[in-house]
Amino acid sequence: MQHSTSSALVVSGWNRMSYSYSDNTFFSQQLESLIHKVHALVGNAITQNRYIVFGAGSTQVLSAAAYALSLQNTTSQSPTRVVASVPYYTLYKSQLEYFNSEKFKFEGDAYTWKNRSDGSANVIEFVTAPNNPDGRLNEAILGGPNVKTIYDRAYYWPHFTPIPAPADEDLMVFTLSKLTGHAGSRFGWAVIKDETVFNRMVTHMHMNSLGVSKDAQFRAFKLLKAVLEEGTGIFDFAYRTMKTRWETLAATLSTSNRLSLQNINPQYCSFYNEVREFSPAYAWLKCEREEDKDCYAVLKAAKIIGRQGNLFGSEDNYVRLSLIRSKDDFNILIERLQKLVSEEDGTRTM
Amino acid sequence: MQHSTSSALVVSGWNRMSYSYSDNTFFSQQLESLIHKVHALVGNAITQNRYIVFGAGSTQVLSAAAYALSLQNTTSQSPTRVVASVPYYTLYKSQLEYFNSEKFKFEGDAYTWKNRSDGSANVIEFVTAPNNPDGRLNEAILGGPNVKTIYDRAYYWPHFTPIPAPADEDLMVFTLSKLTGHAGSRFGWAVIKDETVFNRMVTHMHMNSLGVSKDAQFRAFKLLKAVLEEGTGIFDFAYRTMKTRWETLAATLSTSNRLSLQNINPQYCSFYNEVREFSPAYAWLKCEREEDKDCYAVLKAAKIIGRQGNLFGSEDNYVRLSLIRSKDDFNILIERLQKLVSEEDGTRTM
Secondary structure (H helix, E strand, O other), rough: OOOOOOOOOOOOOOOOOOOOOOOOOOOOOHHHHHHHHHHHHHHOOOOOEEEEEOOOOHHHHHHHHHHHHOOOOOOOOOEEEEEEEEOOOHHHHHHHHHHOOOEEEEEEEHHHHHHOOOOOEEEEEEEEEOOOOOOOOOOOOOOOOOOOEEEEEOOOOOOOOOOOEEEEEOEEEEEEHHHOOOHHHHOOEEEEOHHHHHHHHHHHHHHHHOOOHHHHHHHHHHHHHHHHHHHOOHHHHHHHHHHHHHHHHHHOOOOOOOOOOOOOOOOOEEOOOEEOEEEEEEOEEEEEEOOOOOOHHHHHOOOOOOHHHHHHHHOOOEOOOHHHHHHHHHHHHHHHHHHHHOOOHHHOOO | OOOOOOEEEOOOOOOOOOOOOOOOOOOOOHHHHHHHHHHHHHHOOOOOOOOEEEOHHHHHHHHHHHHHHHOOOOOOOOOOHHHHHHOOOOHHHHHHHHHOOOEEEEEEEEHHHOOOOOOOOEEEEEEOOOOOOHHHHHHOOOOEEEEEEEEOOOOOOOOOOOOOEEOOOEEEEHHHHHHHOOHHHHHHEEOOOHHHHHHHHHHHHHHHOOOOOOHHHHHHHHHHHHHHHHHHHHHHHHHHOOOOOOHHHHHHHOOOEEOOOOOOOOOEEEEEEEEEOOOOEEEEEEEOOOOOHHHHHHHOOOOOOOOHHHHOOOOOEEEEEEOOOOOHHHHHHHHHHHHHHHHHHOOOOO
């Protein structure tokens, strides 16, 4: 709200009516240019001489990437295997299973496919770095000529993670939602090295929704412009917020033997030029007691609604809690966790 | 541009950030209420006690409908056959073939499947009324318990067609693009009778793009509000524009023996309370000469770019020309057609 003037917009009724822009593309070149500048400012991705595709949030961009890379498969008749290391973002599985294409099949945990000698199988690995749900800077598990990798970089911003170096992968996905917080605009983008993959992703956007809403593109333009005008200001603010939340959460659970948090070692951050703690978007909570197999139920009894571990390919003694909701929501979460921890001894099964 | 004040919008930077609205839906209830009012004003669709789903243009809504109805298939193991009567809107084919789901397969012309006794096959028929490319008020070709119908009503507005009666089909698709002209906003909607189909289409929007851009929804809200404030004014203006264009085109081709236009008999229009001519969005041009098998090439030689008949499942002696581009584009089209017609006798193969 502090930047309400610079990020405000005024639009005439007849503005941006047609499908395409004056250069006949579906994507605003001015917005693309801002995206390059934001990545250059933060140093979280190499985008020079890369192609950029826009989509309706990272959700649409991720499926575009999966379709584009599975079409790369010309050597095999069998569907491309799509994998991600556990715990993984549940959307990869639900989305691909929903689309139900003959071209690909979600096959679960990437570790299961490591060191398997099956040279003919084409594989796509989703690498989420920082990871959703646990915030770790995941790296690819699989490699080789038949493996394509989609790097989901949604959370690779200095308010969630140290930035050890600019990412420079073949296909990286970002989203406005985790940069400025404007999830409702549905605006995401991919940074791509290969022209064929780029063209296929553009085709996907045509087939899926005839491009991306110009209203969303214009909103993104205004927001990224405000980000750039602030210099590092927005990141400083967001980092302080996330760090304070994370420290509050860690302090709340510090005396608990029942609930534990993920622990990630600090790393050097090139944006802040110092070693920094992680301040992830989600807590990946573990119920430590043998009898607390259903951690979701344990939390639900305390009026805390998380997401079950099995949604992330994991066990149900894990639950994901969001730390990026409103201030009020976060304060209520902490209150209820404090209550749960304070009652801990009384609930112990002897 | 005449309505630039009433349809203008001002948005603060922090407005509409989160995925959902305060009632936890992804769709604006205020916008839904305006959609009901616009249909009631025009009398082109019954929307009381119907469900409404939003999407990124009719493009996304149409695929959501196809997915939702093919999931209805529980009686058959084989993929749902998707058909449309020739000439049909090319997107139905290209989109479904692109998504390549195991659940459905595009099978071309609906007439081919008429009177075939194959009781076990599930079928989805796209009925486009008015039709793209030829502007006719198509009706369903197929019927029976295994047939589901998606009515693409994108052009069912009084500037393109007489409105004989409000449409009242199970699943009808509309789009802002063909109502106010704002194609770039990517905003469309479906009006649905069945709750299960509605829920499946909502799921589709979640899986595809986590809902619809709130910026696009807000833009649609402002535009539909302006439409309602004008009463019938916007339709009167758009009808005059389309009618004048159609008459100019018909006059241009009236002396031609080489090129002919579709001919649709006038019908009673309940919106204007009189018998009215059609004023379609596209000319479905036929090259009448035996040697003009490639009508696209004939026009291209005259610097007129249309869309080949085969894209619509038809023969290549047909071409679709758009009449809904800018005034300048339309004037250039007419000039070039006049030139082509005036040179007609000289090009005749003897």
